[in-house]
């Protein structure tokens with residue numbers, strides 16, 4: 001069993017007791033807050049340069065402990081000061097050391113300051129109840145990992161996200177997964193450069209898959225991006241945005257690395 005399958009099996013167990021039917025009106029209640037949360041899609045599309053989704057990632061199965069981080073807001077403030085366009089906040093606890101409060105504490109502070117940047121709830125989504133939690137925690141977007149889900153599960157997640165006014169980032173790693181994401185009318189598709197069976201990263205996945213995206217889709221390159229050269233490589237093949245965790249979490253000078261990415 002590869003790591004993604006193991007994580008999805010665990011996630012299904014973890015959420016089992018929270019699963020219940022989610023009514024459309026519960027989700028739709030959050031749609032009116034969408035302008036306050038900020039649009040994830042627009043934050044990726046707006047800059048003429050490469051956009052950066054900065055990830056708050058305490059630990060991971062591939063890297064182990066990444067950073068001994070206090071409250072997530074400290075890292076969010078660092079990213080915001082460095083000019084990050086959006087945040088990705090890992091809320092899975094068992095494998096990544098995150099929690100939903102890592103997301104809500106950040107969005108609450110931004111809301112109070114009226115100075116927000118859109119946040120992705122980075123978790124292993126299976127059921128609309130997790131989308132409702134994401135909206136309650138102030139997220140602007142959710143992650144849909146194509147390989148881990150049936151078409152029916154993806155449709156249900158997407159419908160819930162649309163009702164709540166959240167964007168959906170579809171994550172793929174192959175041509176077949178790209179076809180399945182496109183069939184869902186995905187507006188944002190991310191190529192995960194990490195092979196979740198071997199834990200190796202290879203930017204060639206972005207180079208192969210992004211040129212095959214339909215023109216209207218916003219392309220994101222995810223994982224294994226460490227420096228300006230890596231960012232330039234994926235920009236050259238059509239990435240509009242990059243999603244970076246470990247490199248930014250460990251950067252001795254976050255603002256410099258962010259500037260390198262923006263100028264790639």
Ligand SMILES: O=C(O)c1ccccc1NCC(=O)[C@H](O)[C@H](O)COP(=O)(O)O
Nearest residue numbers: 060061062063222223224225244245246
């Ligand atoms: O990062 C892992 O080890 C991992 C293992 C299993 C499933 C998902 C995993 N990572 C999630 C991600 O997509 C990355 O956190 C994200 O793309 C950033 O990657 P990086 O810049 O390489 O930290």
